[in-house]
Amino acid sequence: MAQRDVKNRIGSVQNIRKITRAMEMVSAARLRKAEERAASLRPYADALRKMTRQAAQAAGSGELQAQPVLQTHEQEQTVGLLLVTADRGLAGAFNSQILRAGLQRAAELEADGKSVRWYATGRRGLSSLTFRNYEVAASYTGFTDAPNATHAHEIAEELVGAFVDQQIDRVEIIFNHYVSPLVQEVSRQTLLPLSKAEVEVEGDPAADAAPEATAGPKALVEYEPDPAEILAQLVPEFVEVSLLRALLESAASEHGARMTAMRSASDNAGEVIDNLTLAMNRARQAEITQEIMEVVAGAEALN
Amino acid sequence: MAHTPFRVDVLTPTGELFGGEVEQVSTRTVAGEIGILAGHAPLLGRLEPAELKLHVSDGDVKRYVQIGGYVQVAQEGNVLLLVDEAFPVEEYSVEDAKQRQEKAATRLAACDEGTEAHRLALAAKQRADALVRLADRL
Structure with a gap:
């Protein structure tokens, strides 16, 4: 390769490294924000659980169990699969591993004689599914790097509606579970029917054991509307919370995955530059040697 | 006081x-x-x-x-x-509220009556309506 060509290539690899470095830093900053957002969901979910317990107690026994989103459908024919992917690529295996897990799960379900209804968040998941000629029942795009409650609300209502109307008998969500900035694990979770564990207060035995026994006389609690109705509205909120948690974790994972991918891209670019520089030096040396040989040969010819 | x-x-x-x-x-x-x-x-x-x-x-x-x-x-x-x-x-804007209202109306129109989806869409529409009405009260 001529010296000039190698020089050009070094230049373009250096430019690429600048871009990947910048992307790495952007992802690192966004990752921190996404982590914070994921953490701030917890107090909300805990408070929601406590309110639900209060409403469930007031509504009377059996009310909570009777909530439609907690019901297992007797016959599971159609399973909704929600793939949580990113809007953009350049994040290593982030999107492809979700898709792979989704297709594998679909094959399992179909082997069991069930049919699959696809849902997707993120442009990557949607385009991969449509490219493979799967029909996507609903898709949600444009927010995957910073999802908020409104997005989760929209998705949850669609899924809860379809579930309660018996169009789907079960909903599973496949997303990248956030372990650390470097590690994301593909995780599959059943979103509907909602597990009772999600609704119940965790590790709070003192509160569970006869709360009426504490303190003296208690004022009567007002309910607007009545407890059963509040309960009916509170319980589906947990679907939203689970969903939002998955979306937020996926967003944090996305930034982590992109950060890692961009870091290795930058490292790789450095290696490529080193190799090319070596090649360029060799080419230059070869050229000089060639010239010297020509001069010497010319001088010898004169003698 | x-x-x-x-x-x-x-x-x-x-x-x-x-x-x-x-x-x-x-x-x-x-x-x-x-x-x-x-x-x-x-x-x-x-x-x-x-x-x-x-x-x-x-x-x-x-x-x-x-x-x-x-x-x-x-x-x-x-x-x-x-x-x-x-x-x-x-940060409240009537335009945003109206946009939400329109979206809710389209969603409601797409649902069959009597289904859970319809009930949820109706509730969303009512919330959006209330949000638009709020413009006069702020």
């Missing part, structure tokens, strides 16, 4: 909106406008789209717009508001 202050926390899924002592909370539940002072009876209520006012002191009133959520007055008198979506009053 100063009232006894009490503890209020306003939580949203994406973080705490407010946490501290206030003298009065005014908001709206499905049963109508409600003002909460210190010593209010225990309450659990569903919130409607409305203005949420936190009277920190006479001259300091924090104003937000809430879309929906729950309000709880505990036995001890602490007030907890769980709001699924809320933003400062200055």
